[in-house]
Amino acid sequence: MSILSELTELVPGRAHGPGASEYDAGRTVFAGVGDPEAVVRPHTIGEVAVAVRLAAAAGLPIAVRSGGHGLIPVEDGLVIDLAEFNAVEVGDDGLVAVGGGARWRDVAAALAPHALGVSSGDTRDVGVGGLALGGGIGWLVRGQGLAIDRLREAELVTASGDVLTVNAEQHPEVFWALRGGNGNFGVVTRFVFQAAPADGLVGGHVRFDISDVPAVMRAWRDVMRAGPDELNSTLMAMPAFGPEMPAGLQLGVALQGTEQQLRELLEPLLSLASVTEVSLAPVEYGDLLEDAPPGRPPFLFVGGNGFVPELSDEALDAAAAAYAREVPTMIMLRGLGGEFSRIAPDATAIAHRDAEAFLIVNGVLPADSTPEQLAAAKATSDAALAFTSGVYGNFSMERGDEVIAAMYPPATLERLRRVKAQLDPGNVFRQNHNITPATD
Ligand SMILES: Cc1cc2nc3c(=O)[nH]c(=O)nc-3n(C[C@H](O)[C@H](O)[C@H](O)COP(=O)(O)OP(=O)(O)OC[C@H]3O[C@@H](n4cnc5c(N)ncnc54)[C@H](O)[C@@H]3O)c2cc1C
Known part of the structure; x- marks a missing residue:
């Protein structure tokens, strides 16, 4: 049957x-x-x-x-x-219960009347389930940490069909593994997050031409180093996509504070000669989230991501050099530190907590590229990625043991494999960044 x-x-x-x-x-x-x-x-x-x-x-x-x-x-x-598990219930003390199939837009909308937010991602359409189990880097990361750092409880259906309530007191080792171990341990039907104030936000973007990319990157690094935890930003360098979309850099930024404070903090960037557009204004947390494109763009992305322990001049120059190469390249730098780095490396399964920033380097190649072209793009991405440690699985579509070994330091992986052996020895939950069960 x-x-x-x-x-x-x-x-x-x-x-x-x-x-x-x-x-x-x-x-x-x-x-x-x-x-x-x-x-x-x-x-x-x-x-x-x-x-x-x-x-x-x-x-x-x-x-x-x-x-x-x-x-x-x-x-x-x-x-x-889990489309039917999309309810969001705001309870006392900022605790919010979220169905395992909800989208982050649902969470932002339910929390808006309470002036609260949960650290999540940048995109409304992304699901709570995958993003939260893999970490969750977004607009509130320096103030609130990752989405998993705000998780207080989960309801889990294990491979044997048992329903567990998992939190710091009940099944603490499973609770640890769920926070960054991806969907390896069962079906999470409900998450409970601790929301925090997300009002008084001001944000927007600043655009730059590409006349002096290294100067923009260094000024961005200095701004983020000097800025408070309430300041969050990403710096994206995009290749040209035809005459309508010329190459350029865009800073996406948000601050819990006033527009004047934001302009003061950004001054080293705003005073650069390569600035082409500044758009900053008060904003609701939900409006900071963007719509996802309708599907994966028709390109091959060749490169990778990683956590940058120190944004040295050399690291930034390598990123700028990757952007300047012949292969059209997209670079994303996101400021970390703050609450993200105050969480102990062994408190969750995301261990690379010493990072000052997160970096993505991707060559953007036509779908019919030759293996030689792909290999050349990979090699030049690797030069910039050499300044990173670890890999953030949520932003990697590659699967397999090599990615797993990059995502988790050995001690973290060993611990995850033991939890996997307890909860899913037959590895039925393997359509993910798969952690194989420990065998001894
Ligand atoms: C356009 C776009 C924007 C993004 N922006 C961000 C961002 O700003 N920050 C960030 O951190 N990441 C971001 N990501 C990456 C994102 O976190 C991952 O792609 C994540 O896996 C998506 O979660 P999902 O629930 O939508 O995916 P799904 O495809 O539904 O699930 C992803 C994985 O998680 C498992 N899973 C999902 N829900 C559950 C559950 N309830 N119980 C058990 N297992 C489950 C699935 O089996 C699968 O292995 C983005 C991705 C895209 C495509």
């Missing part, structure tokens, strides 16, 4: 196969369209548990779908689509 037939019998109305709109919604993710055996869209935790038990008994891999922005299209097994 197929998993679709079994599920149709046990959770009527919730299981969907080819031809059903729910099947199409479940198998379509940001990176493309998959071909799983079935999509189940449970409405209750009990239904999640039934689906997990069935797939595990049949030895089928399970892909959990929250916002669909991290999954590689699923070609086999079962997709558990």
Whole structure:
């Protein structure tokens, strides 16, 4: 009997196969369209548990779908689509319970009337599930840390179908692993985050031409070093995408403070000759979030990301050199430090806490590039990435042991593998940055 037939019998109305709109919604993710055996869209935790038990008994891999922005299209097994788990409830003391399939836009909208926010990502459409289990770097990272640093509790359906409440007191080792270990340990149906004040924000962007990229990068580094935790920013250097979109740099910035304070803090950047546009104004936290593009752009991105312990002149010059190379290249620098770095490296599974910044270097190549062109783009990206340590899995679509070894220092990985062995020894949750169970 197929998993679709079994599920149709046990959770009527919730299981969907080819031809059903729910099947199409479940198998379509940001990176493309998959071909799983079935999509189940449970409405209750009990239904999640039934689906997990069935797939595990049949030895089928399970892909959990929250916002669909991290999954590689699923070609086999079962997709558990958490679309119905999208409720957001604001409770006392700024605690907010969020369904495992909600989007960050839902969280920002529910918290707005309370002038609260939860550190998340930059994009409204991204799912709470994938982003929060992988870390969560966003607009409040220097003030609140990562999304996982605001997590207080999770409700987890394990591979055996058990439902656990996981927090600092109950199953503390699982709670540790969930914060950065990605979706390896089961289906999180509910997260509880500690929100914090996110009012009094001023933000916007500053654009620069590319006449002196190293000067912009150094001034940005100095501004972020001197700035308070309430100052958050990313500096993006983009290649030209045709005459409509010339190459340029854009600072995206937000401060909990006044516009005058922001202008004072940004003065070393605003006074550069390469500034072409300044747009700064009071803003709601939810309006800082951007819409995601409708799908993965039709390019090959060759490069990678990493945490930068120190933004030395050499590190910034290497980033500027990568941008100046012949291969069209996108660079993103995001300021870290602040609360992000006050969390102990072993407090969560994201261990690279000493970072001053986060860096992405990506060559943007046409889909029909030759292996030689791809290898050349990779080599020049690596020169800039040599100044980083670790990899942030949420921004890496590569899978496999090499990425896992870069994401987690050995002691962290060993600890994650032990939790995995306890909760998912058969590795049914493997459609992710997969942590294989410890075997001894
Ligand atoms: C346009 C875009 C913008 C982004 N911006 C940011 C950003 O600003 N900051 C940042 O940190 N990251 C960002 N990311 C990366 C993002 O965090 C990851 O892609 C993340 O995996 C997306 O989560 P999702 O729920 O949308 O994805 P999904 O594809 O639904 O899930 C991703 C992974 O998590 C697992 N998973 C999801 N939900 C659950 C759950 N409830 N229980 C168990 N496992 C689960 C899935 O099985 C899968 O392995 C961005 C990605 C894109 C495409």
